Amino acid sequence: MQKMTTIEKAKKYAMPNYGQRDFVVSAGKGSYVFDENGKKYLDFGAGIAVTSVGHANARWVKAVAEQASTIAHCSNLYLTKPNVDLCEELVKRIGVGKILLCNSGTEANEALIKAARLHGLNVTGQEGKKTRIITAVNCFHGRTLGAVAATAQYKIQHGFAPLLSGFSYADFNDLKSFEKQMGDDVAAVLVEPIQGESGVTPATKDFLKGLRKLCDKYNAMLLFDEVQCGVARSGKFLACQKYGVKPDGVSMAKGLAGGFPIGAIWLGKKYQDLFTPGTHGTTFGGNPLACAASLATLKEIDVKKLADNATKLGEKLSKALKTIVKKYPQKLVLERGVGLMRAVVFTEAYVNGEVCKKLRENGLLLIPSGANGLRFLPALNVTSAEVDKALKIFEKTIERL
Numbered sequence: 456m457q458k459m460t461t462i463e464k465a466k467k468y469a470m471p472n473y474g475q476r477d478f479v480v481s482a483g484k485g486s487y488v489f490d491e492n493g494k495k496y497l498d499f500g501a502g503i504a505v506t507s508v509g510h511a512n513a514r515w516v517k518a519v520a521e522q523a524s525t526i527a528h529c530s531n532l533y534l535t536k537p538n539v540d541l542c543e544e545l546v547k548r549i550g551v552g553k554i555l556l557c558n559s560g561t562e563a564n565e566a567l568i569k570a571a572r573l574h575g576l577n578v579t580g581q582e583g584k585k586t587r588i589i590t591a592v593n594c595f596h597g598r599t600l601g602a603v604a605a606t607a608q609y610k611i612q613h614g615f616a617p618l619l620s621g622f623s624y625a626d627f628n629d630l631k632s633f634e635k636q637m638g639d640d641v642a643a644v645l646v647e648p649i650q651g652e653s654g655v656t657p658a659t660k661d662f663l664k665g666l667r668k669l670c671d672k673y674n675a676m677l678l679f680d681e682v683q684c685g686v687a688r689s690g691k692f693l694a695c696q697k698y699g700v701k702p703d704g705v706s707m708a709k710g711l712a713g714g715f716p717i718g719a720i721w722l723g724k725k726y727q728d729l730f731t732p733g734t735h736g737t738t739f740g741g742n743p744l745a746c747a748a749s750l751a752t753l754k755e756i757d758v759k760k761l762a763d764n765a766t767k768l769g770e771k772l773s774k775a776l777k778t779i780v781k782k783y784p785q786k787l788v789l790e791r792g793v794g795l796m797r798a799v800v801f802t803e804a805y806v807n808g809e810v811c812k813k814l815r816e817n818g819l820l821l822i823p824s825g826a827n828g829l830r831f832l833p834a835l836n837v838t839s840a841e842v843d844k845a846l847k848i849f850e851k852t853i854e855r856l
């Protein structure tokens with residue numbers, strides 16, 4: 456009998472929730488990945504904004520290998536140095552407060568939701584009185600049930616009723632719409648400073664500043680989901696630092712450990728002790744292997760000044776993409792984004808999934824985003840020459856559509 460290919464095996468043994476996958480990655484180095492035949496692709500998706508310091512980064516590999524051969528896991532019954540060092544490093548970058556470590560973006564948002572509920576309990580002294588969380592239409596907060604209830608998108612929620620109650624939705628970048636939903640029963644407002652999944656839509660400064668005031672007025676927590684836009688991708692460690700708006704809590708994940716699963720929340724001083732002993736926990740969360748990967752990632756971002764690189768090359772990428780958009784108005788509508796989180800939106804005549812496949816055939820990996828967009832989320836240490844090369848492949852592909 457002939458040996459099954461990886462694609463055939465996936466069809467037989469892996470659940471079909473990701474649709475039909477027809478591309479097998481076998482290795483990566485820097486901003487490149489390789490398929491099973493050794494063909495090289497420029498990876499401008501970085502595993503959805505995850506491999507922030509590139510594939511097989513030397514510092515990251517060394518740190519993970521050393522930690523793996525020292526101790527990988529010991530549970531949260533005990534302390535480890537990498538775990539506590541990571542909490543310290545995050546507080547140093549964000550501000551006075553404390554950190555809770557977990558394993559993914561959705562899990563980080565679950566922790567924020569639970570923190571909001573505890574805040575409501577503290578304020579009212581009663582369970583169930585101040586529990587509502589307002590989120591934005593077209594947001595994305597993850598796939599566990601709390602995060603699904605927070606995610607105001609039919610395609611994410613459909614099929615999973617009954618949803619967790621206590622959420623209401625308002626329009627992104629529309630302060631009046633949030634004001635209308637506000638009340639004393641609101642425990643928190645949760646938004647992405649730059650919406651990722653729905654097409655890379657940055658918040659306006661006035662919107663985030665207005666939310667800050669609104670939350671203060673109603674004694675509600677202002678929570679930012681920085682799972683995608685955080686960890687230097689915007690040009691600052693957190694996107695909200697670029698806006699100059701201070702939240703009460705933040706969730707992080709994707710790029711935080713450079714490819715190792717991790718999640719984290721920061722809560723500011725007023726809220727840092729909401730989770731009292733026994734109120735929350737995770738077996739894997741913050742294990743020394745994940746924390747070593749994250750510490751190496753943060754160090755590489757600092758030493759190589761990758762936040763500045765995100766600003767500089769983000770501007771270069773944006774300028775060039777805007778020129779391409781202008782050149783092909785029947786095909787492209789617009790470019791938008793911040794730092795190295797960018798998207799182009801196609802006219803309705805083009806299906807982003809199909810364009811994505813053509814780009815891949817030409818050697819460039821991008822990621823579909825929103826109704827008809829494609830995202831550029833390269834590693835933060837991408838070079839100017841790699842950006843040029845990606846732009847060349849992109850324009851050539853667009854020209855031939």
Ligand SMILES: *Cc1c(COP(=O)(O)O)cnc(C)c1O
Nearest residue numbers: 559560561595596597651682683
């Ligand atoms: C990806 C993402 C999540 C979910 O993270 P997972 O690690 O996939 O659970 C939540 N919020 C935002 C903004 C994201 O981009």
